Amino acid sequence: MNLSETHADLLKETFNIGVGSAAEALSEIAGGEEIILTVPQLRMMTLGDLGRQVRDVSGEDICSVTETFRGPFSGKAMMLYSQRESLELVRLMLGDMIPVEQIREMEGEALCEVGNIVLNACLAAMADMIGSEIETDIPQLKVGHFEKVLHQEAVGSDEHSILYLRMDFTMARYQLNGHIGFVFDLNSMTSLLACLENYLNSMLEM
Amino acid sequence: MSDLSDLLAIAAQHSSHGLILLDQDLKIVFFNAWIAKAGGLKEDTSIGKTLEEVFKAPVAPRLNAVLNNAVQRGQSALLSPAFTPSPLPLAHPNHPDLLMKQKVSVSSFKKGASRYCLIDVSDVSLAANREIKLREQTKLLHQTLNKLSHILDGVSEAVLSTTCDDYMVQTVNKAAEKMFGVAERDLVGVPLGRLVAQLPTHKADQTVSFETETEYGLGENKKSGFLSVTVNSQTSFDVLTWVIKDISALKDTEQTLIEAKKIAEEASKQKSRFLANMSHEIRTPLNGILGMSDLLWGTTLDLEQQEYTEMIRKSGETLLAIINDILDFSKIESDKIDYDIVEFSLTDWFEDVIGLVRPQAHFKGLDLGYHLDFPRGARVKGDPLRIRQVLFNLLSNAIKFTNEGGVFVRLRVDIGPDERAWLFLDVQDTGIGIDGPDQEQLFLPFVQIDGSSTRRYGGTGLGLAISKRLAELMGGDLTVDSRVGDGSIFHFKIPVESLQFSPMGRPSLAVAELRVLVLSDHPFSARHLEKMLASWDVSCALFTDLAAMDAAGIESTDFHLVFLDCAAQNDTVLIALRGRSAFAEARFVLLRQVSPTQSPMKEAKNDPYVVSVHKPLKSGVLVPLLTGFQAPEPSARKQPTTPSGNSNIKIHMLVVEDNPVNQKVIGRMLTKSGFHVDIAENGEVALSMLGEQPFDLVLMDCQMPVMDGYQATAEIRERFAAQDFRIPIIALTASAMAGDRERCLRAGMDDYLTKPVKQDALLQMIKKWVDPVLQRRSEAGA
Secondary structure (H helix, E strand, O other): OOOHHHHHHHHHHHHHHHHHHHHHHHHHHOOOOOEEEEEEEEEEEEHHHHHHHHHHHHOEEEEEEEEEOOOOOOOEEEEEEHHHHHHHHHHHHOOOOOOOOHHHHHHHHHHHHHHHHHHHHHHHHHHHOOOOOEEEOOOEEEEEHHHHHHHOOOHHHOOOOOEEEEEEEOOOOOEEEEEEEEEEHHHHHHHHHHHHHHHHHHHHHH | HHHHHHHHHHHEEEHOEEEEEOOOOEEEEOOHHHHHHHHHOOOHHHHHHHHHHOOOOOOHHHHHHHHHHHHOOOOOEEEEEOOOOOOOOOOOOOOOOOOOOOOEEEEEEHHHEEEEEEEEEEEEEHHHHHHHHHHHHHHHHHHHHHHHHHHHHHOOOOEEEEOOOOEEEEEOOOHHHHOOOOOOOHOOOEHHHHHHHOOOOOOOOEEEEEEEEEEEHHHOOEEEEEEEEEEEEOOOOOOEEEEEEEEEEHHHHHHEEEEEEEEHHEEEEEEHHEEEEEHHHHHHHHHHHHHHHHHHHHHOOOOOHHHHHHHHHHHHHHHHHHHHHHHHHHHHOOOOOOOOEEEEHHHHHHHHHHHHHHHHHHHHHOOOEEEOOOOOOEEEEEEEHHOOOOOHHHHHHHOOOOOOOOOEEEEEEEEEEOOOOOEEEEEEOOOOOOOOHHHHOOOOOOOOHHHHHHHHHOOOOOHHHHHHHHHHHHHOEEEEEOOOEEEEEEEEEEOOOEEOOOOOOOOOOOHHHHHHHEEEOOOOHHHHHHHHHHHOOOOOEOOEEEEEHHHHHOOOOOOOOOEEOOEEEHHHHHHHHHHHHHHOOOEEEEEEEEOOOOOOOOOOHHOOOEEEEEOOOOOOHHHHHHHOOOOOOOOOOOOOOOOOHHHHOEEEEEEEEOHHHHHHHHHHHHHHOOOOEEEEHHHHHHHHHHOOOOOOOEEOOOOOOOOOOHHHHHHHHHOOOOOOOOOEEEEOOOOOOOOOOHHHHHHHOOOEEOOOOHHHHHHHHHHHHHHHHHHHHHHHHH
């Protein structure tokens, strides 16, 4: 299933608002360091496409932060970084707040929190757009080979569509390349499209 | 339904996490026991209040944002302790001053139309601490491992670990790679037996060391060498540790050292043998000299002849002492010299030494004087022979290096700063002198100051070194003050054990009233006389010659005693003075050098007012001069003591001796004491003579041609073992080396005398062994 150009533009705009507020929240917990999040790319794809895309950009060993969401449409939201870059991201954010030797045991939870903030912000922006609530659950961290990690997130992959976003994280002189995916089943996908159509119509009516 | 709700409420109380349930307005609906305990919350006062109200402190802003999101948007969230260490103001479980480190998750949910959020808190303070500790320990472990591997790679020995059963290599260090010539990856997994041809077998819980000459290495890198292999096994570890080193170079060095030591020991033995031989060679003729002078002493001699004979004997004894000291030189060097501490009279001892060097000094025309600066009759305890050795050496040197002028000695006894009695000896000469830098060289063995002086002055260069070492070994010191052209003063001091003054009777004459004139043109002699007279409280008028005396205008004084020391002018001065009235009652003492060229004055021969004495004047000679003006009596001739009177004639002795002079000396000594003596020139002759007739005693020389004393004694003991009478055999040996006595006794001899044989010692020894024989004979006769 594909998005029309209009739908895609609408979502892109929505998510940029979302990651903008997420960046603000992250900057706050990182002690005021400037953080810039951008979404340069957005498209629909299958699970197989996602796997290739992630491997091409981030390599085989990845970390994912996943949370389920419920609302007019339901599914799983996930943020993916290569293991190396997720570690770097956390270290950049923690800076000299805590001693280096303590980072390792906390980096999983820290990454989880970062993912939670980003995903919650994106979903909140979407909820605001459609004028409805989208509830989220507590996020979970998964570490491992990309195929294994992705397989756990989607059951019966062919029936699922994935709304994929490239998300780049920039802090100080560093730029890290990550991914955001929203996994929808067929019903949810239909609902999403309907919601987008409603929003566009309401906009046009004004 | 209500039952389940109660049950869940109870279950929530038992949770190991803190749980707080908030309503849509973020007011507290429920909290469990964990929170009550951690936050000190009470149920009746907390329900329906906000978090900040019940905790009385602000919660973290991040938690506030999350809670607002939860109730307004339904979003759940997680707070990592990395970013927000303490979302709720809870105290640390162990440190009340610190905040608890928490991991908080906020879950949002709806019941009907109402939205709630559940805060789940877990304490990660301890977990974090444990993590930190574990991290520190891991770091330490890494450092230790690094250090150990650094050490292992630094050692020069190959260190390997292997399995216990087939010695399969597991780990190696750098030295092992180098030793076996292959990299670590090629060593691991190889049985050690392939690397080293011969290996020891390990023993459980032991360290086995092993040295072997063997082949080692892999493939092309095979070498052979002497290996030291150590294998350690500990049952607690399933691995063997091997330490291997090629010690070929060490072994080579060891071998070289062993050979060098052997050679050195052999050389040392040869030196000892040489010394023993030299000792024998020198002692044999010396025996002759001393023995003959003893015999000469027993003949009718006039005073002068007696004095010369005495000098021969004393010179011989000094020569003997020198030989002993050269033999002792190695002992001195290793500080193993023996002392014989006895009490002795300082004056007698000193004048004996002066007597020894007097002829030397007078032969060179040198003036010899001394000053005994201590109470008359002083006796001290010390080793007179060793001190004499030093003094004799200093005097000989002074005379040797002085060609004009003389030598003056000052002997003083005083209490030192350590409250002990010290003997101070200053030997002053007017010789060539020594410059500062050379003075340090002076006391080194085998060194003489200048190559040319070796030829000019002779000597071994050993004397001062021995003297210095002796002085130091006796706790004293020997130093020198000198300048080239100004002569030298040697200062010798040693502590003496005790100081006694024997009350020596003063002469009955009121000598203090004695008026004494000294005319002497020798400054040292004049000082000598003056000091010696002063020690008897006698003052004197002292002039260099007649003209000086006349110039002083003491013509009118009557003199009792006049000492003339004007060398060749003595005769003329004597005649001149005797013509004057002031000297009508005066007695004259003519001091003369002992010199073969100077004939005794004819005129003085029968003149009761004139007496001649030798220079330097001895204190023993001075006393009769002061008191009664009698010529000094010749020293009482000691008759040799005969052991058992006439009974000696019945004693039949066999002297076994190869040297004709010694045969004669010993033979004469014995026959003069009345013994019946036969001579055998070697052991074999002695054996046949003993077989032919009975003897009472054998004096056995040890070193003889044909058959030596040891063998002869052994044969005698064997051949005459059956006889009732075991004949005493006394060894006469010229070798004074340690161990000789034991060798003689082992050979079957009964006693031991060192050559040169002295008459007194010989007769005493014979008496010791002959008296029992005589006694038994008289008992048998009775």
